[in-house]
Amino acid sequence: MAHYELIWIAVPTLPPEEVERIGQGLEAAIKEMGGTLLKAERWGKKRLAYKVRKHEEGYYTYYLIEGKSTAVDEAVRRIRMNDQILKFLSVRVDLEALTQAASRRPPREDREPAAARFPGEDEAAQGGY
Amino acid sequence: MGAHGSRESSHGPSGGAHRGGGRSGSGRPGGRPGGGGRQRFVFRRRKFCKFCDEKIEYIDYKDVRLLQGFIPERGKILPRRISGTCSKHQRLLMRAIKRARMIALLPFTAE
Numbered sequence: 745m746a747h748y749e750l751i752w753i754a755v756p757t758l759p760p761e762e763v764e765r766i767g768q769g770l771e772a773a774i775k776e777m778g779g780t781l782l783k784a785e786r787w788g789k790k791r792l793a794y795k796v797r798k799h800e801e802g803y804y805t806y807y808l809i810e811g812k813s814t815a816v817d818e819a820v821r822r823i824r825m826n827d828q829i830l831k832f833l834s835v836r837v838d839l840e841a842l843t844q845a846a847s848r849r850p851p852r853e854d855r856e857p858a859a860a861r862f863p864g865e866d867e868a869a870q871g872g873y
Numbered sequence: 874m875g876a877h878g879s880r881e882s883s884h885g886p887s888g889g890a891h892r893g894g895g896r897s898g899s900g901r902p903g904g905r906p907g908g909g910g911r912q913r914f915v916f917r918r919r920k921f922c923k924f925c926d927e928k929i930e931y932i933d934y935k936d937v938r939l940l941q942g943f944i945p946e947r948g949k950i951l952p953r954r955i956s957g958t959c960s961k962h963q964r965l966l967m968r969a970i971k972r973a974r975m976i977a978l979l980p981f982t983a984e
Contacts, residue, residue: 753976753977794981802977804976831977841931842931844930845932846933849939
């Protein structure tokens with residue numbers, strides 16, 4: 745099974761429930777297409793390195809997905825359609841390399857792993873990112 | 874210049890094949906160590922590659938702290954001869970930095 749990372753950035757002016765709603769839509773899409781969310785993290789509002797559509801901050805969300813590319817494609821399709829998402833990036837990753845890189849780095853305290861949101865589905869509680 | 878809209882973010886295999894560009898090696902005319910016509914091959918940079926030293930295989934674009942050490946003031950990527958990185962890791966580093974830039978974790982240019 746291939747693994748992918750998907751990061752999307754929402755407009756910072758949205759209320760958290762709204763971002764949540766968008767997230768759920770994407771997550772549902774991923775599952776529908778046979779993908780599994782191994783990790784879902786809300787990085788929250790972060791300062792952007794440059795202005796995007798006049799915004800200086802953005803609400804980041806990170807997913808680690810296992811599945812076929814169709815799952816990611818579908819999520820990306822929906823992301824493109826949503827004007828409230830400023831930027832996104834999807835990358836195919838090698839799980840081994842990724843976990844190796846992550847374990848080498850000291851875990852960050854300010855990341856909020858959303859494992860609690862997927863009681864049944866969350867397969868791996870892979871070491872703090 | 875203008876910020877990138879979400880339409881332009883990349884999606885696809887990270888194998889790196891599509892990133893091929895005209896990166897030439899040391900084939901530049903003039904300025905070669907050892908003079909113009911000599912056969913001498915001087916490896917000036919004896920500095921080590923931090924990544925080789927730690928046996929790192931993958932450079933994560935999300936690791937801003939790590940990456941920041943390779944983009945000084947103006948936000949440009951440090952050349953190998955300054956950072957001492959080996960060619961393989963320089964390529965991985967470049968890829969990571971460029972990705973980080975795409976999602977605004979790193980700047981393209983800094984004023």
